[in-house]
Amino acid sequence: MVKQMLKEKVLASFNKQIVPLDELTISVNDRAYLFGDGVYEVLRVYKSRPFLLVEHMNRLARSLSAIGISGVGSLTADILSIISLNHIDEGMVYVQISRGTAPRVHSFHNLSLQPNILMYAKPFYEHPAAMDAKTGINAITHEDIRWGRCDIKSIGLLANCLAQSKAHQIGAQEAILIRENNVTEGSSSNVFIVKNKIIKTPPLSQHILPGTRRQFLINALSEHGYQVEEDNITKDELLLADEVFITSSIKEAIAVIKVDQHPINNQNLGPVAKHARALILQASLNS
Numbered sequence: 001m002v003k004q005m006l007k008e009k010v011l012a013s014f015n016k017q018i019v020p021l022d023e024l025t026i027s028v029n030d031r032a033y034l035f036g037d038g039v040y041e042v043l044r045v046y047k048s049r050p051f052l053l054v055e056h057m058n059r060l061a062r063s064l065s066a067i068g069i070s071g072v073g074s075l076t077a078d079i080l081s082i083i084s085l086n087h088i089d090e091g092m093v094y095v096q097i098s099r100g101t102a103p104r105v106h107s108f109h110n111l112s113l114q115p116n117i118l119m120y121a122k123p124f125y126e127h128p129a130a131m132d133a134k135t136g137i138n139a140i141t142h143e144d145i146r147w148g149r150c151d152i153k154s155i156g157l158l159a160n161c162l163a164q165s166k167a168h169q170i171g172a173q174e175a176i177l178i179r180e181n182n183v184t185e186g187s188s189s190n191v192f193i194v195k196n197k198i199i200k201t202p203p204l205s206q207h208i209l210p211g212t213r214r215q216f217l218i219n220a221l222s223e224h225g226y227q228v229e230e231d232n233i234t235k236d237e238l239l240l241a242d243e244v245f246i247t248s249s250i251k252e253a254i255a256v257i258k259v260d261q262h263p264i265n266n267q268n269l270g271p272v273a274k275h276a277r278a279l280i281l282q283a284s285l286n287s
């Protein structure tokens with residue numbers, strides 16, 4: 001009962017006004033609603049602290065600058081405050097910035113807009129990826145039909161939603177996106193493979209999001225003596241890999257044990273995926 005009440009009491013901040021999330025109303029003329037004209041971040045909170053906060057804030061600044069939204073100062077104090085107001089020990093923070101509110105016209109040229117800044121923090125009563133981390137997940141491959149600037153963390157995620165829903169529809173948990181026969185990333189994750197002890201992940205480009213966990217693991221795995229290469233992964237390489245794993249702030253690192261109908265590592269969790277996950281968890285304790 002208390003848990004249920006707490007669940008209903010998520011507090012959000014909208015342009016610094018604190019409101020219960022389910023009571024928050026936003027104008028239909030917010031360009032996020034009309035055009036998907038905005039960017040976002042999702043941060044994982046461990047022991048009341050946002051993990052890799054600087055990396056998330058740097059990526060947010062890059063996303064804002066890429067689409068020409070200015071006038072958003074540092075959000076660090078507000079993020080710490082929303083975590084504290086919601087009494088988060090383990091959980092997440094969602095931050096979304098839209099270009100602002102104005103009657104619906106495509107061009108924002110000559111509009112003087114104030115960005116709308118939304119954030120809320122939610123507790124995890126149980127870790128959303130705990131079961132997947134124990135068992136590994138199934139993935140499908142799916143054509144990457146997204147736009148040409150997937151390096152911007154845009155809130156326009158329709159193609160990602162379609163791909164992930166397709167995966168769920170057929171009993172898989174993630175869709176690994178393929179563009180011109182190469183893996184780009186997951187619908188909401190980055191992708192790594194291991195073949196003959198070499199770890200590979202697709203190189204940064206405008207076709208993938210520069211994931212915070214992707215970069216963290218490239219560094220951490222290299223420091224632990226693994227050979228890590230940022231290189232193209234063909235669909236065949238994916239299907240024939242010794243290990244496949246996906247990474248994100250919320251999922252950390254999760255082994256993929258089947259892609260389409262191909263078992264990976266005899267459908268067992270692989271050692272590198274396990275080590276990758278352990279490295280994230282270890283770092284989260286020391287952050």
Ligand SMILES: Cc1ncc(COP(=O)(O)O)c(C=O)c1O
Pocket residue numbers: 042160185186187188189190209210211212213214247248249250
């Ligand atoms: C499309 C996509 N790629 C990669 C990621 C992983 O990014 P991060 O590790 O910063 O959470 C996400 C996260 O949600 C995502 O949506």
